[in-house]
Amino acid sequence: MFWFMLVALVVVVAAVAMAVLGDGSALKDAEPDRLDDPLPPDRPLARSDIDAVRLPVAVRGYRMLDVDEVLDRLGAELAERDARIAELEASLAGARATLLKDLHEQRPPQEGPESGE
Template identity: 70%
Template sequence: MFWFLLIAMVVVVAAVTLAVIGGSDGAVLSDASPELPVDPLPAARPVGRADIEALRLPMVVRGYRMSDVDDVLGRLGAELAERDARIAELEAALAGARAAAVNDEGPGR
């Protein structure tokens, strides 16, 4: 019984090995094409909350592809910096307008 199981196991391993390497014609399995992000961030407009929620990065053997994650984080960082600068600009303009309004309503008027 032992020899039968040993021979059966060798046959199964050989069959799986031949199936993986492509049999007797010498063809090797082709490389899988890399996955691309399913919902890339829009290039023509600012990124919105719905874009981030819909974004799906492709999985690789050990997690996510670092270049895809770096691209997304770089884009989000640049957009946040733009928004922070715009908010600071608007707040400065609002403070200037309030100061001008207070000066126009001075104590002598």
């Protein structure tokens, strides 16, 4: 009886395996998921561009190459914006200094209490 049950179990497992595998198409390697780069190369990134990025998933998390590309692009954009902000702040500080200097030179001298008329 034991041998009969063992043979029946093997037949059932083999039948299920054949049904699932069939010609092997169910377990063929799938094409790797790739990043469909929605980041526009011709203009600076906007918040909506970042929100639209969906990184492809690999076996053990995200694909490092795709993540590195996105992070490199974001890092370059942030560095460029920081440089532009620093440039504009320096220009603004220079304009303020010039304006204060001009206002100080145009102000008439103040008369103090020593002018005893």
